[in-house]
Amino acid sequence: MQSRFFSIPRRLLRSRIPRTFQDSIDAFKLSTMTSFRIIAVVMLLCCGVLADETHQRADRPKIIPPTDWGSKPQPIPTTRKQTPKFITIHHAGIVWKAGADPVKTLQSLQAWGQKEKHWPDLPYHFLIAPDGRIFAGRPVDYEPETNTTYKTAGHIGVELFGNFEVQRPSKAQLQSLVNLTAWLAQQYKIPLENIGGHKDRAETACPGRDLYRYFKDGQLKGWIQSVIAGKLPEIDPGPPLKEGPTDAIPVK
């Protein structure tokens, strides 16, 4: 009895010593690994925050919300929800005349689209007046509308008032376009190569030769890149194109 009584704990002891020792090694390894993991996660988080800080340099430009210009949007079906991946730039294609009111233009464009095209809201997400004011149109998380053929899902539509086949954009309009596009690209992590004109997506003259020139010569991307890098580029529209429009859009 006695030997059995003692033999049991000894067997147990024998079998438990290495297990306990092994357990403590395992526990040590585990705690070391856990510490490394925690350090790695903390480092990654720090790097992420730092990386974000270094890239978040384009300030949000002043954007006039739909409630401030008297927008009357209709509900957009949830099937038209989108994740922004591209920025597509347009002109209105209608000559801007001196004295025209950007707010009335927005309201009539929205009403026309609802009546004639069954578009629940403005076809574009942002619209830029000749004086540089930026108006918010359709919410960015819904795809835009188009009269041409291209897959609109994923596109943020930015329209500038005017017809740049026959008039030139104003300096204020170009400045707002650059500031807005830089901020949108930063906000939605859209690469520069995904910023284009309507012409790059479909068969059209939009956004007009005197705006599209800045896409072709790379100036627009350069200005956008500068804003993302935290600089304030001097935007110079440059001389008119050969055989291009000469008159700048009237600002008032």
Ligand SMILES: [Zn+2]
């Ligand atoms: Zn267009």
